[in-house]
Amino acid sequence: MSLWRGRAKEPDLLATIAGEASAEAAFTLEQAQRPAPAVDLTAAAFFDVDNTMMMGASIFHFARGMAARKFFTSSDLAKFALQQVMFRVGGRESQDGIRNARESGLSFVAGHSVAELTALGEEIYDELMADKIWPGTRTLAQMHLDAGQRVWLVTATPVELAAIIARRLGLTGALGTVLESENGIYTGRLVGEMLHGPAKAHAVRALAATEGLDLRRCTAYSDSVNDVPMLSAVGTAVAVNPDSQLRDVAKERGWQVRDFRTGRRAARIGVPSVIGAGAIAGAVAAGLAARRR
Incomplete structure (x- = not known):
C-alpha cells in the first residue's frame, strides 16, 4: 500500500485517497467474510462507531487491550494519549494537525503484522468492547438488515478492527482507516489520512459506486458534527447520541435524532474533548496498572 507515498499532501486529496482506499478495503473484506446477501440492492445504512x-x-479500548498485553510501555501509551488530546482539542483548526496527531498516535502498530493485530482485535473485542455496544443503535442496524439492506460501519478506527466489530454484530462490513503495510507488516503510516470528516463521505460515495447503491435511498447515523459531510451524502440522516453542535445542525436541517443516553451521561458525552480526556485517562491508567503487574 505504499503507492500513495509520493503523492501530493493536499487535505482534499488525502481525504479522497483515504476514502477510496477504505472503500476498496471494505469491499475486499466483505467478499472474504461472505455476509448474507442483501435483498434490497440499492439501499444501505452507514453507522459511525465511537459514541x-x-x-x-x-x-x-484497543489501546487498553494492547497495554494490558505489554505491547508498549506506559510512556508509549502516554504519548499516544497526548496525540489523541491534540486531535480532539486542536484538530478542527488544522487538517495537517489532524493527520499528524492521528498518524503519530497509530505509530504503535509499526512492525507488527496485520495477522497479529487482527487476532488481538478479536480478543480485545470480547474483553473490552462487546458489552459497550448501544442496544438502541444495534436495534436500528438490525432494522436495516431485516429490510434486506446492507449495513456498514464507518469509522476512523483501523479497518481491520472495524471489520471485526462489524462481523461480531452481524453487519455487512466496515469502512475504516487504512494503515499502510508492506509484506503483511504495518509501517506505522497511513494511506491518505484518517477516515475522518470529509474522508468518510468520500468512502461512502466510493463504496456506493462499487456496490451500485443509490445514496438517495441510503441512511447514515452519527453522534458528531464532524460527520456532517457523511450525513449530508445520503438521503436520510440520523443524529444518534448527538453532540450539541450536531443536535443544532439536525434541528436546522430537519434530521431525525435518537438519543439512547440518560440526562447527566448525555450531557457529559456530548462534549468531544471530555470524551477524549476520559478515554485517555482510562487508557493510561490501564497501561500503568499493566506495567506495575
Missing part, C-alpha cells in the same frame, strides 16, 4: 454504535472510542 454512536459503541460507548466510548474503539481505538482507546
Whole structure:
C-alpha cells in the first residue's frame, strides 16, 4: 500500500485517497467474510462507531487491550494519549494537525503484522468492547438488515478492527482507516489520512459506486458534527447520541435524532474533548496498572 507515498499532501486529496482506499478495503473484506446477501440492492445504512454504535472510542479500548498485553510501555501509551488530546482539542483548526496527531498516535502498530493485530482485535473485542455496544443503535442496524439492506460501519478506527466489530454484530462490513503495510507488516503510516470528516463521505460515495447503491435511498447515523459531510451524502440522516453542535445542525436541517443516553451521561458525552480526556485517562491508567503487574 505504499503507492500513495509520493503523492501530493493536499487535505482534499488525502481525504479522497483515504476514502477510496477504505472503500476498496471494505469491499475486499466483505467478499472474504461472505455476509448474507442483501435483498434490497440499492439501499444501505452507514453507522459511525465511537459514541454512536459503541460507548466510548474503539481505538482507546484497543489501546487498553494492547497495554494490558505489554505491547508498549506506559510512556508509549502516554504519548499516544497526548496525540489523541491534540486531535480532539486542536484538530478542527488544522487538517495537517489532524493527520499528524492521528498518524503519530497509530505509530504503535509499526512492525507488527496485520495477522497479529487482527487476532488481538478479536480478543480485545470480547474483553473490552462487546458489552459497550448501544442496544438502541444495534436495534436500528438490525432494522436495516431485516429490510434486506446492507449495513456498514464507518469509522476512523483501523479497518481491520472495524471489520471485526462489524462481523461480531452481524453487519455487512466496515469502512475504516487504512494503515499502510508492506509484506503483511504495518509501517506505522497511513494511506491518505484518517477516515475522518470529509474522508468518510468520500468512502461512502466510493463504496456506493462499487456496490451500485443509490445514496438517495441510503441512511447514515452519527453522534458528531464532524460527520456532517457523511450525513449530508445520503438521503436520510440520523443524529444518534448527538453532540450539541450536531443536535443544532439536525434541528436546522430537519434530521431525525435518537438519543439512547440518560440526562447527566448525555450531557457529559456530548462534549468531544471530555470524551477524549476520559478515554485517555482510562487508557493510561490501564497501561500503568499493566506495567506495575
